[in-house]
Amino acid sequence: MAARIANLCFDAHDPWSQTQWWAGVLEDFVMPDAAEFPQGPGDDECGLQGPAGQWLLFLAVPEGKSVKNRMHPCLRPTDRDRDAEVDRVLALGATLVADHRDGPDRGWAVLADPEGNEFCILRRLDGSD
16 A cells, blocks of 8 residues: 555634534544644644544635535445435534435435535445435
8 A cells, every 4th residue: 555544634714613513423533532632612723533543634714615525525324324314414504415316225415514515425335225
């Protein structure tokens, strides 16, 4: 292997709020130990630590999102079907950008987080939806 992803970075007006929001969406990325990675409101960089050492980082930028993401995460539910996960994440404050669901066993939904960063929710790996 030549390289491994260390982190994925998202531009944000409020890195701390984005970190807290995504912590509510993801089960495998968690708030790091505060002694090792202190972070909080007003910080220019905040993040979540993943199971294999990767990070989701949210970095302060002055400008808002103006075009479609060139890259985005795709999420797979682990304990509910795709439609129930879409409903759960919408209730957390996401918005539906595009609905490409074609019945219970095909397709995906494109959502956006509270700052407009797009992501997809796919079907479960076991195919149950």
